[in-house]
Amino acid sequence: xxxxxxxxxxxxxxxxxxxxxxxxxxxxxxxxxxxxxxxxxxxxxxxxxxxxxxxxxxxxxxxxxxxxxxxxxxxxxxxxxxxxxxxxxxxxxxxxxxxxxxxxxxxxxxxxxxxxxxxxxxxxxxxxxxxxxxxxxxxxxxxxxxxxxxxxxxxxxxxxxxxxxxxxxxxxxxxxxxxxxxxxxxxxxxxxxxxxxxxxxxxxxxxxxxxxxxxxxxxxxxxxxxxxxxxxxxxxxxxxxxxxxxxxxxxxxxxxxxxxxxxxxxxxxxxxxxxxxxxxxxxxxxxxxxxxxxxxxxxxxxxxxxxxxxxxxxxxxxxxxxxxxxxxxxxxxxxxxxxxxxxxxxxxx
Amino acid sequence: xxxxxxxxxxxxxxxxxxxxxxxxxxxxxxxxxxxxxxxxxxxxxxxxxxxxxxxxxxxxxxxxxxxxxxxxxxxx
Numbered sequence: 209x210x211x212x213x214x215x216x217x218x219x220x221x222x223x224x225x226x227x228x229x230x231x232x233x234x235x236x237x238x239x240x241x242x243x244x245x246x247x248x249x250x251x252x253x254x255x256x257x258x259x260x261x262x263x264x265x266x267x268x269x270x271x272x273x274x275x276x277x278x279x280x281x282x283x284x285x286x287x288x289x290x291x292x293x294x295x296x297x298x299x300x301x302x303x304x305x306x307x308x309x310x311x312x313x314x315x316x317x318x319x320x321x322x323x324x325x326x327x328x329x330x331x332x333x334x335x336x337x338x339x340x341x342x343x344x345x346x347x348x349x350x351x352x353x354x355x356x357x358x359x360x361x362x363x364x365x366x367x368x369x370x371x372x373x374x375x376x377x378x379x380x381x382x383x384x385x386x387x388x389x390x391x392x393x394x395x396x397x398x399x400x401x402x403x404x405x406x407x408x409x410x411x412x413x414x415x416x417x418x419x420x421x422x423x424x425x426x427x428x429x430x431x432x433x434x435x436x437x438x439x440x441x442x443x444x445x446x447x448x449x450x451x452x453x454x455x456x457x458x459x460x461x462x463x464x465x466x467x468x469x470x471x472x473x474x475x476x477x478x479x480x481x482x483x484x485x486x487x488x489x490x491x492x493x494x495x496x497x498x499x500x501x502x503x504x505x506x507x508x509x510x511x512x513x514x515x516x517x518x519x520x521x522x523x524x525x526x527x528x529x530x531x532x533x534x535x536x537x538x539x540x541x542x543x544x545x546x547x548x549x550x551x552x553x554x555x556x557x
Numbered sequence: 558x559x560x561x562x563x564x565x566x567x568x569x570x571x572x573x574x575x576x577x578x579x580x581x582x583x584x585x586x587x588x589x590x591x592x593x594x595x596x597x598x599x600x601x602x603x604x605x606x607x608x609x610x611x612x613x614x615x616x617x618x619x620x621x622x623x624x625x626x627x628x629x630x631x632x633x
Contacts, residue, residue: 422560422583423583423628423629424560424561424563424564424583424585426563426568426585426586426625426626426628426629427563427566427567427568428568428625429568429622429623429625429626430568430622430623432623433619433622433623436622438619438622441558441562441569443558444596486593486594487594488594490592490594490595490598490600491594491595493600494598496597496598497595497596497597497598497600497607497611498595498597499597500597500611500614500615502608502611503611503612504615506612507615507616507619512616512619513619533558534561536558537558537560537561537562538561540558540562541561541562541564541565541567544562544565544567545565545566545567549567550567550568551568551569551570551619551622552559552562552567552568552570553569553570553572553615553618553619553622554558554559554562554569554570554571554572554584555572555573555590555596555597556571556572556573556574556575556579556590556596557574557593557594557596
């Protein structure tokens with residue numbers, strides 16, 4: 209059997225170039241294995257051979273990420289590897305960023321699988337875990353041997369084109385990718401089974417772990433809503449009938465903004481919900497059930513609010529990725545501020 | 558998204574029916590809606606009663622915008 213060709217990426221420290229004082233070193237390549245690659249070669253056994261090692265200073269890399277990643281790719285390319293292994297970076301932030309970025313660049317530019325290793329709290333984890341395969345390591349190089357074992361096991365599997373199982377079984381951090389899988393039991397049976405195990409105090413594991421979300425300090429409240437401009441925002445997919453901007457009914461990639469000037473009630477003739485994640489029958493009978501324009505117009509006429517903003521903002525929540533939602537939120541927030549909106553009523557379905 | 562608006566300093570009342578999910582995601586001012594498919598309505602009511610329900614929820618949202626809070630609060 210021919211050995212798989214592997215290129216290893218290291219920072220200046222692990223490559224033996226030097227410490228922080230050499231963190232400005234430009235990328236370089238040397239044939240064969242150096243530094244921890246000795247342990248890596250042992251982990252690989254006869255299955256593969258480290259044909260080259262690329263090393264780069266962490267500061268050099270992170271100060272010019274795009275250029276450095278491109279340079280590293282060009283150093284790797286002539287060796288025609290079947291797998292690239294970066295790090296492990298343990299809890300080193302800049303090294304983590306470099307490893308994540310090298311893996312991403314290698315997969316994109318060379319179409320070669322890549323694997324890295326990092327400590328869970330390495331700040332590069334949140335940045336790169338959706339994009340690349342990261343094997344969890346300990347915080348320091350004390351976990352070098354075990355981490356390299358896990359990285360090579362995963363890397364060899366990927367290099368051979370074998371289908372991967374679930375992240376936990378394969379020993380890497382979940383990327384949030386979804387795959388179709390045929391289960392022996394229906395979802396209902398599996399859910400009741402989990403519930404029973406939970407009630408009995410037995411160990412059980414969810415099939416859909418909830419991601420961790422951050423918190424925001426509440427801003428100061430409105431002093432007097434009777435003098436404030438209030439805007440409506442909805443994730444419920446209420447749009448002018450015909451969906452003029454062709455917003456997707458699920459996995460939306462865009463949001464829109466429509467005028468409410470002269471509108472005192474959302475009629476089924478003029479408005480509809482294009483949301484793909486819920487039954488829109490009730491919303492389409494009376495779109496005010498999702499976007500309460502009728503009562504806000506009444507409250508405006510009574511002086512209970514200063515005014516309802518001329519426009520409302522809309523997108524479809526169904527399947528929207530956190531990344532897209534974050535972008536939508538930033539773009540909308542800029543418009544809301546520019547429109548002197550003082551308070552928002554956000555309706556979600 | 559509601560959280561992002563609040564991060565930008567705009568008080569935001571979040572009307573949602575799935576309160577535990579809202580609580581887990583983290584918007585600060587949560588108003589429980591009536592139902593997932595019609596958070597601000599109820600097709601089983603008369604038009605007048607349904608509108609009164611909607612008005613009540615919107616007024617609760619407006620109250621939430623005027624309420625000083627230190628942490629996430631569900632306005633029931």
